[in-house]
Amino acid sequence: MTLRVAVIGATGRIGSEAVKAVEAAPDLELVATLDSRSKLETLVESGAQVAVELTHPDAVMRNIDFCVHNGIHVVTGTTGWDDIRLAELDHWLAGAPEIGVLIAPNFSIGAVLAMQFAQQAAKYFETVEVVELHHNNKADAPSGTATRTAQLIAAARDAAGLPRQSDPTTHGLEGARGADVDGVPVHSVRLRGLLAHQEVLLGDTGETLTIRHDSLHHSCFMPGILLGVRKVVAQPGLTLGLEHFLDL
Amino acid sequence: MTLRVAVIGATGRIGSEAVKAVEAAPDLELVATLDSRSKLETLVESGAQVAVELTHPDAVMRNIDFCVHNGIHVVTGTTGWDDIRLAELDHWLAGAPEIGVLIAPNFSIGAVLAMQFAQQAAKYFETVEVVELHHNNKADAPSGTATRTAQLIAAARDAAGLPRQSDPTTHGLEGARGADVDGVPVHSVRLRGLLAHQEVLLGDTGETLTIRHDSLHHSCFMPGILLGVRKVVAQPGLTLGLEHFLDL
Amino acid sequence: MTLRVAVIGATGRIGSEAVKAVEAAPDLELVATLDSRSKLETLVESGAQVAVELTHPDAVMRNIDFCVHNGIHVVTGTTGWDDIRLAELDHWLAGAPEIGVLIAPNFSIGAVLAMQFAQQAAKYFETVEVVELHHNNKADAPSGTATRTAQLIAAARDAAGLPRQSDPTTHGLEGARGADVDGVPVHSVRLRGLLAHQEVLLGDTGETLTIRHDSLHHSCFMPGILLGVRKVVAQPGLTLGLEHFLDL
Amino acid sequence: MTLRVAVIGATGRIGSEAVKAVEAAPDLELVATLDSRSKLETLVESGAQVAVELTHPDAVMRNIDFCVHNGIHVVTGTTGWDDIRLAELDHWLAGAPEIGVLIAPNFSIGAVLAMQFAQQAAKYFETVEVVELHHNNKADAPSGTATRTAQLIAAARDAAGLPRQSDPTTHGLEGARGADVDGVPVHSVRLRGLLAHQEVLLGDTGETLTIRHDSLHHSCFMPGILLGVRKVVAQPGLTLGLEHFLDL
Numbered sequence: 001m002t003l004r005v006a007v008i009g010a011t012g013r014i015g016s017e018a019v020k021a022v023e024a025a026p027d028l029e030l031v032a033t034l035d036s037r038s039k040l041e042t043l044v045e046s047g048a049q050v051a052v053e054l055t056h057p058d059a060v061m062r063n064i065d066f067c068v069h070n071g072i073h074v075v076t077g078t079t080g081w082d083d084i085r086l087a088e089l090d091h092w093l094a095g096a097p098e099i100g101v102l103i104a105p106n107f108s109i110g111a112v113l114a115m116q117f118a119q120q121a122a123k124y125f126e127t128v129e130v131v132e133l134h135h136n137n138k139a140d141a142p143s144g145t146a147t148r149t150a151q152l153i154a155a156a157r158d159a160a161g162l163p164r165q166s167d168p169t170t171h172g173l174e175g176a177r178g179a180d181v182d183g184v185p186v187h188s189v190r191l192r193g194l195l196a197h198q199e200v201l202l203g204d205t206g207e208t209l210t211i212r213h214d215s216l217h218h219s220c221f222m223p224g225i226l227l228g229v230r231k232v233v234a235q236p237g238l239t240l241g242l243e244h245f246l247d248l
Numbered sequence: 249m250t251l252r253v254a255v256i257g258a259t260g261r262i263g264s265e266a267v268k269a270v271e272a273a274p275d276l277e278l279v280a281t282l283d284s285r286s287k288l289e290t291l292v293e294s295g296a297q298v299a300v301e302l303t304h305p306d307a308v309m310r311n312i313d314f315c316v317h318n319g320i321h322v323v324t325g326t327t328g329w330d331d332i333r334l335a336e337l338d339h340w341l342a343g344a345p346e347i348g349v350l351i352a353p354n355f356s357i358g359a360v361l362a363m364q365f366a367q368q369a370a371k372y373f374e375t376v377e378v379v380e381l382h383h384n385n386k387a388d389a390p391s392g393t394a395t396r397t398a399q400l401i402a403a404a405r406d407a408a409g410l411p412r413q414s415d416p417t418t419h420g421l422e423g424a425r426g427a428d429v430d431g432v433p434v435h436s437v438r439l440r441g442l443l444a445h446q447e448v449l450l451g452d453t454g455e456t457l458t459i460r461h462d463s464l465h466h467s468c469f470m471p472g473i474l475l476g477v478r479k480v481v482a483q484p485g486l487t488l489g490l491e492h493f494l495d496l
Numbered sequence: 497m498t499l500r501v502a503v504i505g506a507t508g509r510i511g512s513e514a515v516k517a518v519e520a521a522p523d524l525e526l527v528a529t530l531d532s533r534s535k536l537e538t539l540v541e542s543g544a545q546v547a548v549e550l551t552h553p554d555a556v557m558r559n560i561d562f563c564v565h566n567g568i569h570v571v572t573g574t575t576g577w578d579d580i581r582l583a584e585l586d587h588w589l590a591g592a593p594e595i596g597v598l599i600a601p602n603f604s605i606g607a608v609l610a611m612q613f614a615q616q617a618a619k620y621f622e623t624v625e626v627v628e629l630h631h632n633n634k635a636d637a638p639s640g641t642a643t644r645t646a647q648l649i650a651a652a653r654d655a656a657g658l659p660r661q662s663d664p665t666t667h668g669l670e671g672a673r674g675a676d677v678d679g680v681p682v683h684s685v686r687l688r689g690l691l692a693h694q695e696v697l698l699g700d701t702g703e704t705l706t707i708r709h710d711s712l713h714h715s716c717f718m719p720g721i722l723l724g725v726r727k728v729v730a731q732p733g734l735t736l737g738l739e740h741f742l743d744l
Numbered sequence: 745m746t747l748r749v750a751v752i753g754a755t756g757r758i759g760s761e762a763v764k765a766v767e768a769a770p771d772l773e774l775v776a777t778l779d780s781r782s783k784l785e786t787l788v789e790s791g792a793q794v795a796v797e798l799t800h801p802d803a804v805m806r807n808i809d810f811c812v813h814n815g816i817h818v819v820t821g822t823t824g825w826d827d828i829r830l831a832e833l834d835h836w837l838a839g840a841p842e843i844g845v846l847i848a849p850n851f852s853i854g855a856v857l858a859m860q861f862a863q864q865a866a867k868y869f870e871t872v873e874v875v876e877l878h879h880n881n882k883a884d885a886p887s888g889t890a891t892r893t894a895q896l897i898a899a900a901r902d903a904a905g906l907p908r909q910s911d912p913t914t915h916g917l918e919g920a921r922g923a924d925v926d927g928v929p930v931h932s933v934r935l936r937g938l939l940a941h942q943e944v945l946l947g948d949t950g951e952t953l954t955i956r957h958d959s960l961h962h963s964c965f966m967p968g969i970l971l972g973v974r975k976v977v978a979q980p981g982l983t984l985g986l987e988h989f990l991d992l
Contacts, residue, residue, distance in 0.1 A: 422675060
């Protein structure tokens with residue numbers, strides 16, 4: 001029995017990759033592809049069981065509203081979620097208790113695992129820093145992922161009762177020791193030729209542990225999207241973050 | 249309330265580090281240090297609650313026998329354990345149900361975490377290889393840790409129903425693709441200047457995850473030994489591997 | 497004054513990138529693009545001063561013959577050169593003493609520099625190994641670049657009177673210590689998600705030096721092709737290898 | 745014929761390593777070891793041809809003065825050189841035209857090569873950054889070596905007519921993009937367990953080149969000291985920097 005899948009936002013950069021990925025998966029059947037001019041009714045007509053939603057904040061609420069009310073599970077990577085939107089989604093799901101929705105800020109399984117491992121390891125090391133490396137068109141520094149990683153590490157240290165790490169620097173140049181995210185130094189490298197890379201470096205007496213994630217192509221989101229599709233049908237309600245579908 | 253700790257094998261390379269580490273820990277009190285000429289009765293006289301045992305296979309059974317029968321918990325890194333020895337230890341512990349013994353093949357928390365993470369990640373990546381790098385006096389290749397890591401990865405893949413990874417190589421030089429450990433390629437680099445380092449490289453569509461552990465000094469075993477001392481008093485019976493004392 | 501450039505093989509994977517790269521360079525003017533059905537006379541009619549030749553062994557001799565006899569410099573990355581072909585090219589160039597031809601097996605400046613640096617450093621380190629990492633569709637192991645790098649390193653060690661490095665391994669698994677290329681161990685990792693990466697690791701007392709090259713996209717050949725175009729016009733005769741156009 | 749070598753500052757951390765290194769070298773003979781209470785006349789009595797001077801700024805001028813006037817070549821790693829001191833040394837050497845003195849701020853051959861290679865590669869890459877990683881007792885950030893490396897890179901870019909690299913960051917946290925050393929971003933990581941490590945990352949279209957140096961033990965200075973000893977006897981006058989004795 002294959003699972004019937006639709007892709008909403010099928011002509012976008014990630015959406016068009018998702019179309020190919022669903023087509024290539026033997027246990028999935030691509031039944032509909034929608035772009036911004038498509039009618040949502042296509043989803044019902046096609047018999048889709050799961051919709052992969054990859055559009056933008058302007059469209060996502062309407063799309064998910066339709067899916068939930070028509071008994072279609074949703075996997076979305078669209079951003080722009082705030083408390084009001086999440087409350088509205090909860091309300092919809094209350095009326096459709098069998099339907100699952102996965103909202104994933106990051107579909108890269110490697111990135112999600114790297115964040116989990118960094119969090120788990122954090123309490124066992126006296127010192128920890130984050131180095132993220134991206135192409136030289138990136139406007140924000142640190143990256144959202146690096147900031148989130150540092151926050152999770154800081155929270156894990158706090159929960160374990162570890163003190164803030166002290167900076168040994170007494171003289172130096174401004175900026176050398178990176179940005180301070182909840183007490184965790186974060187360094188942002190911008191290099192032509194790179195895509196998206198991140199290292200968490202943990203050090204204690206006589207040893208270091210390094211957890212590195214490299215995204216070399218945006219197709220890296222596909223295994224995570226497919227995992228989401230396969231799992232969401234058995235996970236009613238709202239799931240925030242792909243990590244909840246990983247079996248760690 | 250401090251915990252009273254004795255070190256057996258206190259003049260060895262790791263043992264002498266352990267003496268210093270216990271002395272430096274505010275919650276531990278070093279009450280006895282034994283070398284090969286010391287009498288085991290010293291342990292009882294000193295009031296030791298936990299013994300750190302760092303000797304060799306010839307001495308370890310006698311040492312643990314004495315500790316268990318005198319109500320002293322044990323943390324040991326000595327090797328040479330086989331089924332017969334483990335059965336004997338189980339028999340002793342059956343008669344001392346409140347006593348805990350930790351046998352740890354590796355006290356480096358970083359190395360243990362790296363192995364755990366590699367195992368957890370293994371099922372989410374189509375391909376995985378291990379590269380271990382050591383100083384150029386090492387006689388065995390691959391290292392014991394690398395072999396063990398590869399076996400754990402292979403077992404995790406099997407359990408998840410992943411197929412053996414296929415080697416794309418159709419022509420090449422012998423040895424280029426490394427040693428085959430249960431289907432996981434393992435590569436051993438030997439370089440003057442290095443100590444002990446290991447990388448697990450996992451790759452799937454468009455991304456890689458790398459888990460690297462570097463031992464830069466044999467003092468790296470100390471945080472793990474101290475963790476073992478603190479946890480073993482609350483963990484009666486036999487514990488095999490420091491990973492069981494980590495909260496992951 | 498811009499330089500007038502033609503691209504032969506303009507519809508291939510690298511050729512089409514070259515077309516874009518020439519167009520984007522302010523000091524170069526793209527005057528002709530040829531594919532397998534184009535007439536070579538186009539080159540003359542377009543007034544091309546340099547031809548970038550990116551075809552295959554079947555076509556390259558005819559293309560270069562035409563260029564040299566019509567006063568057009570050539571930059572080629574096509575393979576298949578042997579002594580007979582090189583002798584023929586020498587003969588053509590003897591009759592056109594003002595014309596330059598660059599044959600480059602690798603247009604990646606990073607890869608060429610990495611090889612040069614590895615060679616230069618080789619004599620200062622007791623031990624050296626090569627690790628190359630590629631996508632898991634690569635049929636040969638080690639890669640051609642890794643084999644060539646190891647040969648250059650071995651030659652540099654020989655020239656400096658260094659002994660063969662001895663392998664400390666007395667027991668282990670077959671393949672763990674890599675392929676032996678003139679006494680230099682070479683390890684080949686194959687991972688889904690990777691493209692083309694290489695590390696040369698050099699180690700001596702208390703330190704290591706690592707030279708790593710990462711190709712993340714085949715556009716990495718463009719800076720080298722453009723460099724070749726700019727330099728070949730002032731370098732009459734045959735030049736074998738982009739390294740001769742680098743100012744090191 | 746062996747070379748007769750004395751070590752001044754033989755009881756210091758590096759000095760005592762130097763004593764062992766000279767003793768272990770088959771082509772060198774250790775003829776004298778001096779500490780702060782030794783008489784410099786010992787150097788003459790021992791017949792030393794080269795003195796390895798590893799003391800401090802207070803003592804170095806007197807030591808070198810004595811050596812130069814007694815026909816003994818000098819290899820020194822002591823710091824504190826300014827224009828006045830260098831002028832004085834030049835004056836001494838003018839009167840002893842056959843004598844060589846090497847002043848080396850860094851005896852690690854790996855570190856010196858890494859700096860050279862970074863400089864040579866700099867002009868071929870649009871973007872470059874430096875990441876240095878040290879133990880968490882280091883008071884200055886960036887390290888002196890990293891600052892010097894960035895300056896050399898910036899000078900090489902200037903000399904080649906490359907523009908300053910532009911920072912793509914339009915919003916972010918202070919410090920994320922590192923310290924600015926002549927337009928080259930430098931990031932300083934401080935981690936327990938590390939010693940001294942540095943990476944120069946160069947990136948251009950589709951590729952990156954990374955030059956990494958790891959010091960894992962202070963014995964890493966020995967090969968450079970021995971190289972200095974062997975070369976200084978044939979290099980009259982003042983040599984500033986070990987790189988001038990490397991054959992690149």
